[in-house]
Each structure stands twice: as C-alpha cells, then as structure tokens.
Amino acid sequence: MSIRIQPRKAKPFRLEDILNNNVWDVDKEPHIKVDIEKCKDCPTKPCTRLCPAECFTLLEGNILFSYEGCLECGTCRVVCPQEAIEWNYPVSGRGIHYRFS
Ligand code: SF4
Known part of the structure; x- marks a missing residue:
C-alpha cells in the first residue's frame, strides 16, 4: 500500500489582510504635515x-490627507514634486507597530 502526500497549496493572500495584523498607536499630533497650498499647483x-x-x-481637485493609517514608508516625501511634505517619524512608541505572522 502506498501513501500519497498532497503538496500544500499556498493560500492566496491580500495586502489588506496582512496590514490588518498591524496595530496603530496614533498620536494626537500628525507626524506628517502637508502644505495644501503647494499641492494646488501640483500637476x-x-x-x-x-x-x-x-x-x-483627491476630492474635487484638492488633496485630503489623513496620517492615522500611515505605514511610515516615506514614499510621499520622496515622490512629492512640490516639496509640500514635512515628514517626521511619530514620537517614540507611537505610530504603526508592525506584526508579522
Ligand atoms: S506614503 Fe508612506 S509615509 Fe507617506 S503617508 Fe503614505 S504610508 Fe505614510
């Protein structure tokens, strides 16, 4: 008698599911400030x-920004052609706490 071992299939996953494992300790003060006036001239x-x-x-041509769900990746600071982003890490202990599972 032979035993067949089935290979395990990798479960598909969504980015949202992975991010939902993380925890945010949101500071009252935004760690990123956006100069909305500069954004108006950004093509x-x-x-x-x-x-x-x-x-x-983008809402009716204007930028709306919320920092609460920020992943602290720094992309916005790098890609902003208007230099409209004042970027800092949250104060120690605040912001995103990555959970890897
Ligand atoms: S681009 Fe990155 S650093 Fe900037 S707001 Fe989004 S998640 Fe945060």
Whole structure:
C-alpha cells in the first residue's frame, strides 16, 4: 500500500489582510504635515497614487490627507514634486507597530 502526500497549496493572500495584523498607536499630533497650498499647483499629485496606505485622497481637485493609517514608508516625501511634505517619524512608541505572522 502506498501513501500519497498532497503538496500544500499556498493560500492566496491580500495586502489588506496582512496590514490588518498591524496595530496603530496614533498620536494626537500628525507626524506628517502637508502644505495644501503647494499641492494646488501640483500637476500630477503622485501621492494619491503611490501612498500604499491611501492616506492621500483627491476630492474635487484638492488633496485630503489623513496620517492615522500611515505605514511610515516615506514614499510621499520622496515622490512629492512640490516639496509640500514635512515628514517626521511619530514620537517614540507611537505610530504603526508592525506584526508579522
Ligand atoms: S509615509 Fe508612506 S504610508 Fe505614510 S503617508 Fe507617506 S506614503 Fe503614505
């Protein structure tokens, strides 16, 4: 008698599911400040497409920003052509706490 061992199939996963494992300890003070006036002159607004946490939203041509779900990746600071982003890490112990499971 032979025993057949089935290979394990990798479960598909979604980015949202992985991010939901993380915990945020949100500070009252935003660690990122956006100069919305500079954003008005920005022709491409790359932050609205490249922020992985979708912290930037375009509403009727204006940028809306919320820092609460920030992943602290720094992408917005790098891609902003207007230098409209004042970027700092949250104060010690605040912000995202990554959980790897
Ligand atoms: S640091 Fe990264 S996650 Fe946070 S707002 Fe900027 S692009 Fe989004």
